[in-house]
Structure formats: structure tokens, C-alpha cells
Amino acid sequence: MADLFDSSPADLPARAPSDAPRPLADRLRPRTLAEVIGQAQVLGPEAPLGAMIEGGSLSSLIFWGPPGVGKTTIARLLADQTDLHFEQISAIFSGVAELKKVFEAAKLRRRTGRGTLLFVDEIHRFNKAQQDSFLPHMEDGTILLVGATTENPSFELNAALLSRAQVLVLTRLGPADLERLMQRAEQELGRGLPLDGGARDALVEMADGDGRALLNLIEQVAAWKPGDRLDRAKLTTRLTRRAAKYDKSGDEHYNLISALHKSVRGSDPDAALYWLGRMLEGGEDPRYLARRITRMAVEDIGLADPQAQRICLDAWETYERLGSPEGELALAQSVIYLALAPKSNAGYAAYKASRAEARKTGSEPPPKHILNAPTKLMKEQGYGSGYAYDHDAEDAFSGQTYFPDGMKRGIYYLPVDRGFERDLKKRVEWFAGLRARREAGRGGPEDGGA
Incomplete structure (x- = not known):
């Protein structure tokens, strides 16, 4: 897990060389919580985790955030700072038998006077019964649970578990943080990367907020034969751009379609086009978008512009005839039209009100x-x-x-x-x-x- 550091490269001690080269992400793993940068909303002095550590009252936690932002590393450093044994499992590879072994080992360890911080990666992968198995061991102090998830805990974790753990949101790393991580990597490598300013920016963009991904890209660049400095164009021809993180069945799917819909409703064609582009770049099915765009026409424009629905249906048909990528332009044009059309939900509201009245009156x-x-x-x-x-x-x-x-x-x-x-x-x-x-x-x- 790659993290950033709160000090400039010159302020940090050089790391001792090892005989066997390790991945850059592992070599740059923070050694203390003070070295982690980013996530100030969690680790800052007035932030929840900082306050817990300061007050000596660490409780079970759920880290919710995208990959490569420090969930595993922060959990490990928390165990070090609180003198707890660090135990890590993955919900993808663990079942009931493995959980029982972990709990039994934690009980034995507790008898010797040492607690256990159990870090569960991808905790949302456990089913309800497996999640329930944590509860008695959390309540009697056998384990301090730190779960990590990329999915919305409100939907993926049961209420009993959530009531016993505090959810902390970790966010994707910003460009300034990723640039500082690049500088730290250059210090570790002992040389600068052969990139001009535009190429450095392009490398940060390819990482898409993921520190570990950035370090993997840096390792690729560092392995190239020495030569001239690369500009943005030369860099992007050598490196395949990393696909944007987009789960077509998860939170990101619903978050982005909501952003598109509300941008259209808010009469902002530029924002609407941006979110449409984000979904298409992420691999969303254009037919799904065509259906949702048509829904926007009947829900938010309605009879204020009866032509809007027809334009959406025509765009849908155009896509079916042309396919990708040409047909996507028709969807984009329908989005622009909807964003600029007069808005009315009067028909939608009337329909809902009439349905409610029909339910009340029954079989009259x-x-x-x-x-x-x-x-x-x-x-x-x-x-x-x-x-x-x-x-x-x-x-x-x-x-x-x-x-x-x-x-x-x-x-x-x-x-x-x-x-x-x-x-x-x-x-x-x-x-x-x-x-x-x-x-x-x-x-x-x-x-x-x-």
C-alpha cells in the first residue's frame, strides 16, 4: 500500500539499501503515522482518528475509500502505535474456519496481556452471518476490528456491525500529494525521472488518485533505458493510460448517473457532458445511458418541451444504428438539449399524485x-x-x-x-x-x- 509523506524528501532520512530489491510501494511504506500525508480529515489533530489516539480511546473502525489511499498502512501503523498485535486477513480468501482460528489466537494472546488489532480487507465480502461472528469478540475486547472497504458501508455492512464501529472516509490522493510522492520515489531511486513538467502531470493523471498505482508507473519509467527527457506525448505513447476506477454495478455507477441527472436538471450542459464522458470512459453501456437520458426527458422536462422526449428516442435509435463511438455523439447532443430545455416535473408529480389517489380509492x-x-x-x-x-x-x-x-x-x-x-x-x-x-x-x- 503506497502512502504519501508529510515531510519534504530532503527532511526524511535515506533508507538503508537492501540486498534484494523490493517493489517501490513496499520500500516507501510509511514507518509512522506522522509520515502519512493526505487523509488529514482522518489523521489530523482535530480529526476523529487523531483525537482517538490522543485520548487513548481507540475503538473499532471501518475505513471506507478507494484503492491506494492508505487503508492497510494506517491500520498497521495504528497497531504499532498502540502496541497491539497486528493480524491481517482478506474477506476474499477467508471463511468461517479461518475466522475461528484468528479469534482463538486473539483470546490466547489476550491472556498474556496483549490485544489484537484485526485488519479485515474487503470486509464487505463477508456475508451477514460472517459479519455477525465479529460482534461478541469486539464487545468483550478480544479484538479491535479495523475493516477496509471500497463499497458504501451503509449498504454492504449490517447494522449491528456498524453500530459497534466508527466509519472513517479516506479520499483519493490529490495531484499535489501525488507529486510529493513522486519526489519521494525519486529520492529513494537516487535520481530524477526523465520527465518534463507536462509529462510529470500526465503521470499523476494516469494514477487517478491512487498512490500505489503511481509508484507502479514510476517503476516502469525508471526501468527504461536512459535517454532524452520525455514530454507528455512521448510518455503517453510508452505508457497505457490507466482506466478510471468505475464499478458499473457499485456506488460509482449510481453516484455518476445521479451527477449526470442532477446536472441536466440544473440546466448545466457542461457538467452534464462531463459526467456523461466519465461514464462512457469508465465503460458504461451506452444503452443504459440512453434509457436514463430518456427518463430525464419525461421526468424533468416533460410537457414544458414535448420535443425533448422525441430527441432522446431519436438519439437512442441513432446509437443502435451507428454503434460506438459515432452513436455516442447523438447521446451527447440529447444531453445538451435536455440541459438547456425548459424544466417541468408537473407531469411527473401529477402521475405520482394520481397513483396515490388510485391506491386509496381502490375499486371504485x-x-x-x-x-x-x-x-x-x-x-x-x-x-x-x-x-x-x-x-x-x-x-x-x-x-x-x-x-x-x-x-x-x-x-x-x-x-x-x-x-x-x-x-x-x-x-x-x-x-x-x-x-x-x-x-x-x-x-x-x-x-x-x-
């Missing part, structure tokens, strides 16, 4: 006057009796009720004063006034129609 039948009467019996029962054919009425509007008998008339659709819904609002208001006049027994409207 339609009023008999609007039911067909194909048989004599039905006619005798009053089916169709009193129905007014609207085309025969003045302004083609009879004003009769279409709701169940005895049910108060519902008002669900409240159009906004934007886009095409501005015209629909006028029609709604005109029909409402006309209906009121009909119910009052008066004639047609005085304004001459919609």
Missing part, C-alpha cells in the same frame, strides 16, 4: 353515465344514461364529471409557467373556468374559447 367503478351499454340489462341498470357527447356541446366541452360517483374531483396536473406548459396552463385554466360555469348552470365562456 366509473360513473354509469360514461359506461357503454351493449346489452338491454345494462341499459336498464342505467349504463350510459345521461352521457353528454362533448362534440355536440358548445366549445366541444360538456363539463360532465368523469370521476367515480361520490368522489371529490382530483386536481393533479399543475403546469408550470415555462416552455410549452405555459400554453397548457392557459388551457387548464380555461377549461376549469368553463367547467365552473357549466356546473353553475350558465352558458358558454365569454372569452371565446382556448
Whole structure:
């Protein structure tokens, strides 16, 4: 696990050379918590972990964050600083039998007066029963649990475990932190990397916030034969750009589609295009995006611009015909159109309100006057009796009720004063006034129609 250091390279003592070369990430592993940089929100004096250490009241923890930000290293250094035995397991390779052995060893160790910090990597991989097995050993002090996960603990860990551990969020490393890690690597290697400023920036971008990934890239560069300094273009031809971290079935998937949707709703085409690009670069299925973009049209634009839905469907069809990458441009153009279109959720809100009312009223039948009467019996029962054919009425509007008998008339659709819904609002208001006049027994409207 690679971490950054809070001191400049010149301030740190040189490391003793070893006979067998070790990976750079291992050679640069911090030796104290003070050497870890980044994660100030966790390790700072006023931060949760810093306060725990200062107060001598370390409790079980869950580290939630992306790969390469120091979860394992911080856990190991915590054990060193608190004089706890460090035990590490991975939920990917461990089962119930391995857990029992770990707990038994921790109990024996406790009898000798030493506690155990049990670090569980990928803890979200354990099922509910396996997660429950930690609880009694956490409660009686046999272990101090430190779990690491890249997934949202709210969804992946059970409530009982979360109630006994504090969740600390570790964040991806910033460009300045990664640059300092590069300097530290150059000190360890004993020479500078043959990169100009643009190439150094490109190397940081390729690492994508992952310190361990940066050190792996640096090892590749350092192994090249000596030659001229490389610029950005030469570097990127020699190194394959690291794919952005994107889990199409995990938190990142939902976070990014939420960001795209809210950018469209917020009428920001540039941000919407950025998140669309992020998802496509991460390998998201363009058909999924086409479906979600169409949903945005009906949910957030609606009848304020009836053309928006058609544009989304056309973009979807265009993608199906052209495929990638050409068809993705059609999706991008539909995103731009939606972001700049007038917004209204009036249709969406009306639909939800009508569904809620339908659930409450159950099986209420339609009023008999609007039911067909194909048989004599039905006619005798009053089916169709009193129905007014609207085309025969003045302004083609009879004003009769279409709701169940005895049910108060519902008002669900409240159009906004934007886009095409501005015209629909006028029609709604005109029909409402006309209906009121009909119910009052008066004639047609005085304004001459919609």
C-alpha cells in the first residue's frame, strides 16, 4: 500500500539499501503515522482518528475509500502505535474456519496481556452471518476490528456491525500529494525521472488518485533505458493510460448517473457532458445511458418541451444504428438539449399524485353515465344514461364529471409557467373556468374559447 509523506524528501532520512530489491510501494511504506500525508480529515489533530489516539480511546473502525489511499498502512501503523498485535486477513480468501482460528489466537494472546488489532480487507465480502461472528469478540475486547472497504458501508455492512464501529472516509490522493510522492520515489531511486513538467502531470493523471498505482508507473519509467527527457506525448505513447476506477454495478455507477441527472436538471450542459464522458470512459453501456437520458426527458422536462422526449428516442435509435463511438455523439447532443430545455416535473408529480389517489380509492367503478351499454340489462341498470357527447356541446366541452360517483374531483396536473406548459396552463385554466360555469348552470365562456 503506497502512502504519501508529510515531510519534504530532503527532511526524511535515506533508507538503508537492501540486498534484494523490493517493489517501490513496499520500500516507501510509511514507518509512522506522522509520515502519512493526505487523509488529514482522518489523521489530523482535530480529526476523529487523531483525537482517538490522543485520548487513548481507540475503538473499532471501518475505513471506507478507494484503492491506494492508505487503508492497510494506517491500520498497521495504528497497531504499532498502540502496541497491539497486528493480524491481517482478506474477506476474499477467508471463511468461517479461518475466522475461528484468528479469534482463538486473539483470546490466547489476550491472556498474556496483549490485544489484537484485526485488519479485515474487503470486509464487505463477508456475508451477514460472517459479519455477525465479529460482534461478541469486539464487545468483550478480544479484538479491535479495523475493516477496509471500497463499497458504501451503509449498504454492504449490517447494522449491528456498524453500530459497534466508527466509519472513517479516506479520499483519493490529490495531484499535489501525488507529486510529493513522486519526489519521494525519486529520492529513494537516487535520481530524477526523465520527465518534463507536462509529462510529470500526465503521470499523476494516469494514477487517478491512487498512490500505489503511481509508484507502479514510476517503476516502469525508471526501468527504461536512459535517454532524452520525455514530454507528455512521448510518455503517453510508452505508457497505457490507466482506466478510471468505475464499478458499473457499485456506488460509482449510481453516484455518476445521479451527477449526470442532477446536472441536466440544473440546466448545466457542461457538467452534464462531463459526467456523461466519465461514464462512457469508465465503460458504461451506452444503452443504459440512453434509457436514463430518456427518463430525464419525461421526468424533468416533460410537457414544458414535448420535443425533448422525441430527441432522446431519436438519439437512442441513432446509437443502435451507428454503434460506438459515432452513436455516442447523438447521446451527447440529447444531453445538451435536455440541459438547456425548459424544466417541468408537473407531469411527473401529477402521475405520482394520481397513483396515490388510485391506491386509496381502490375499486371504485366509473360513473354509469360514461359506461357503454351493449346489452338491454345494462341499459336498464342505467349504463350510459345521461352521457353528454362533448362534440355536440358548445366549445366541444360538456363539463360532465368523469370521476367515480361520490368522489371529490382530483386536481393533479399543475403546469408550470415555462416552455410549452405555459400554453397548457392557459388551457387548464380555461377549461376549469368553463367547467365552473357549466356546473353553475350558465352558458358558454365569454372569452371565446382556448
